[in-house]
Structure formats: structure tokens, C-alpha cells
Amino acid sequence: MCTKRNTRRYARRNTKIEKGLTLMEIVIVLAIVAIIGAIVAPNLFGTTERARLRSDIQSTIVLRNALDLYRLETGAQIGASIDQVLQMLQTNGYIAGQVSSPQTEGASWVLSNDQILLVVPADIASNTQLTNSLTQTERSVVQNIQ
Numbered sequence: 619m620c621t622k623r624n625t626r627r628y629a630r631r632n633t634k635i636e637k638g639l640t641l642m643e644i645v646i647v648l649a650i651v652a653i654i655g656a657i658v659a660p661n662l663f664g665t666t667e668r669a670r671l672r673s674d675i676q677s678t679i680v681l682r683n684a685l686d687l688y689r690l691e692t693g694a695q696i697g698a699s700i701d702q703v704l705q706m707l708q709t710n711g712y713i714a715g716q717v718s719s720p721q722t723e724g725a726s727w728v729l730s731n732d733q734i735l736l737v738v739p740a741d742i743a744s745n746t747q748l749t750n751s752l753t754q755t756e757r758s759v760v761q762n763i764q
Contacts, residue, residue, distance in 0.1 A: 664745075667722070667723075667742070668751070670721040671725075673721055674721055674722050674736055675736060675752070675760060677717075678727065678734055678735070678736040678760075680713070681717070681734045682733060682734050685703065685707065688706070688710060704717050704727075722742060723742075724739040724742070725737060725738045725739070725742070728761075735759060735760070735761045736760050737761050738760060743760065
């Protein structure tokens with residue numbers, strides 16, 4: 619039977635105020651923080667810009683190789699502008715599909731001394747974190763705008 623004494627103990631046990639967070643609340647907060655971190659971190663560390671620059675450099679190297687192959691096989695002179703050269707390489711099957719412009723903001727391809735160069739803005743070229751990670755071959759295709 620229920621005695622007064624047992625009732626008091628039961629009442630005392632249930633009126634106790636719980637302090638702290640549950641495990642589920644902590645997991646939800648950590649998940650939200652991880653999602654926000656995954657969105658913000660690439661922009662803070664410049665990995666997006668570095669990836670765009672590397673992609674543009676590799677595209678430039680592929681275009682240079684296609685142009686060299688075209689010159690070796692045909693012995694023909696190249697066009698006067700980069701657009702003419704790209705069109706010629708596409709028409710003759712040395713590059714497949716459409717060639718999009720460089721992804722790096724402010725960058726462009728130019729024709730200099732019968733070579734294709736990637737021209738990037740000075741602020742990107744002066745970024746030592748970007749330029750120090752480039753190989754010698756990659757540096758040879760990049761030129762900066764003063």
C-alpha cells in the first residue's frame with residue numbers, strides 16, 4: 619500500500635530539476651555547426667579560387683599541347699588571335715567540344731610568341747599561397763596583368 623512516507627519520496631524524486639543538455643540536443647547543435655563550417659570554410663581558405671586557377675592552368679597546358687601538335691602535323695602558321703586559334707583547333711579535331719573561357723575571375727587566354735598564355739590579375743598572381751603551390755610547368759603558362 620501507499621504510505622505517506624513512500625509518497626513523499628516519490629514526490630521528491632520527480633520534483634528534482636534537471637540541469638544540462640541531453641545527448642540529442644548536443645548532437646543537433648554539433649550537426650548545425652558542422653554544416654555551417656562546411657559552407658564557410660572553403661571561402662575562408664581560398665580553396666575555391668585556388669581550384670579555379672589550377673583548372674585554368676591545366677586547360678591552358680592542354681591547349682598549348684593541342685597547338686603544338688597541330689603545328690607539328692600540319693606545319694601551318696597559326697591565327698592572329700586566340701579566338702581564331704581555338705576555332706582552328708576545334709575545327710581540325712585537336713580539341714573536342716566547346717572551350718569555355720577561364721574560370722578564374724579576370725583571367726583570359728592570350729597568344730604571345732605563338733604560345734597560349736593564361737593572363738591573371740595582379741592580385742591573384744601576387745597571392746603567394748597560390749603561386750608557391752604551382753609547379754614550374756604551371757608557372758610557365760601564367761602571366762600577370764600589371
